[in-house]
Amino acid sequence: MDYFVPEAGIKALEDYSLSILKDPGEFVHPDLTREIGEGLDVSAVGRSLPEGMGIEDFRDALMLGYRTEAATETYDHQFQMVADLFGVGWLGRFNAEVWSPDEKTHNLPYFDSLVDLGYYPSDLIRIAREDLAREFEHRGVLTPIGVTWFGTIQERVTDGYHGVVAKTVRASSPVAADRIVRVRKRETLHTVWYNRFTAIQVQYNPELLEQVAIATAKFEMPEHQVAPDLAHRGGELGQMMGADYRAWVRDLVRYMHELTNDVNKTGRLMLDLAAARGDSLAGMNPKILRSVLTFLRQNGFVGEIVLESFGFDQRIPQSNGLVNRIKSLLRHQIVRHVNVAGVYS
Ligand SMILES: [Fe+2]
Ligand SMILES: [Fe+2]
Numbered sequence: 001m002d003y004f005v006p007e008a009g010i011k012a013l014e015d016y017s018l019s020i021l022k023d024p025g026e027f028v029h030p031d032l033t034r035e036i037g038e039g040l041d042v043s044a045v046g047r048s049l050p051e052g053m054g055i056e057d058f059r060d061a062l063m064l065g066y067r068t069e070a071a072t073e074t075y076d077h078q079f080q081m082v083a084d085l086f087g088v089g090w091l092g093r094f095n096a097e098v099w100s101p102d103e104k105t106h107n108l109p110y111f112d113s114l115v116d117l118g119y120y121p122s123d124l125i126r127i128a129r130e131d132l133a134r135e136f137e138h139r140g141v142l143t144p145i146g147v148t149w150f151g152t153i154q155e156r157v158t159d160g161y162h163g164v165v166a167k168t169v170r171a172s173s174p175v176a177a178d179r180i181v182r183v184r185k186r187e188t189l190h191t192v193w194y195n196r197f198t199a200i201q202v203q204y205n206p207e208l209l210e211q212v213a214i215a216t217a218k219f220e221m222p223e224h225q226v227a228p229d230l231a232h233r234g235g236e237l238g239q240m241m242g243a244d245y246r247a248w249v250r251d252l253v254r255y256m257h258e259l260t261n262d263v264n265k266t267g268r269l270m271l272d273l274a275a276a277r278g279d280s281l282a283g284m285n286p287k288i289l290r291s292v293l294t295f296l297r298q299n300g301f302v303g304e305i306v307l308e309s310f311g312f313d314q315r316i317p318q319s320n321g322l323v324n325r326i327k328s329l330l331r332h333q334i335v336r337h338v339n340v341a342g343v344y345s
Contacts, residue, residue, distance in 0.1 A: 009204025
């Protein structure tokens with residue numbers, strides 16, 4: 001896939017990367033995790049699980065968090081490969097010096113919690129090693145913007161996941177919850193960083209929005225490959241723990257809009273996304289629809305409908321008969337499609 005960012009954009013990306021390298025915040029150091037406390041007592045969690053969730057389910061939820069985080073090396077290699085292939089030092093340095101070392105300790109609160117629940121450390125280490133040995137194929141867009149946008153979505157989802165696990169375990173083990181929250185805060189930062197990297201690339205080459213659309217359509221949480229026997233339970237386990245998937249998707253819509261800062265472009269992005277997903281909207285191919293709407297100068301309302309449906313303040317202006325007919329045809333469909341664009345299913 002073609003990838004281009006002009007010199008000024010590269011400079012902006014280098015500067016941003018450098019600012020993160022200078023001030024990456026505090027990583028979750030193994031000892032720092034333990035500083036929070038010794039008495040985990042995760043085993044008492046059985047008494048305070050949400051309705052419909054058994055201890056086996058919770059064990060799976062912890063295991064999924066552990067295995068996903070323990071496979072950092074796999075994603076690290078993939079991202080580094082893209083950075084090297086495209087010769088983008090800003091991504092390579094960020095990945096090697098900040099993101100990867102940061103992620104390496106994220107599995108620890110999960111590891112400790114699982115040990116507290118009766119797992120042998122040697123078994124957990126073996127499981128993680130087997131996951132790392134598995135062939136990993138990144139199914140997204142293998143360009144720098146493909147990676148940073150993948151990172152934005154993945155980090156947001158992971159942030160939400162740590163949040164619900166911490167909430168679930170808090171009553172029985174505030175220590176375990178605090179440790180997981182410590183990790184969660186790093187994911188929040190990662191989301192901001194990846195999103196900003198993506199926005200800078202788009203700012204200097206708006207054509208790259210198409211790759212954002214494709215990367216969104218192709219997005220798959222990496223655990224589907226890292227922990228394929230467990231990953232299929234991710235959505236269900238998250239739901240049991242009270243994950244608000246709509247809020248997650250709402251954030252993604254907001255990030256997308258932040259990339260464009262323009263409802264017309266957000267509208268086009270949504271149509272590109274629908275096309276990349278192979279959706280049809282009101283029986284129409286989104287690509288054709290995009291051309292028609294561009295001709296009518298009406299891409300904006302697609303963006304407006306999507307943003308409005310997620311509660312972002314958008315006033316949809318009244319327009320003439322033909323446009324109104326197209327709008328009413330599409331409104332329901334667009335809202336439905338965006339709502340089902342759950343990234344964690
Ligand atoms: Fe992480
Ligand atoms: Fe992260």
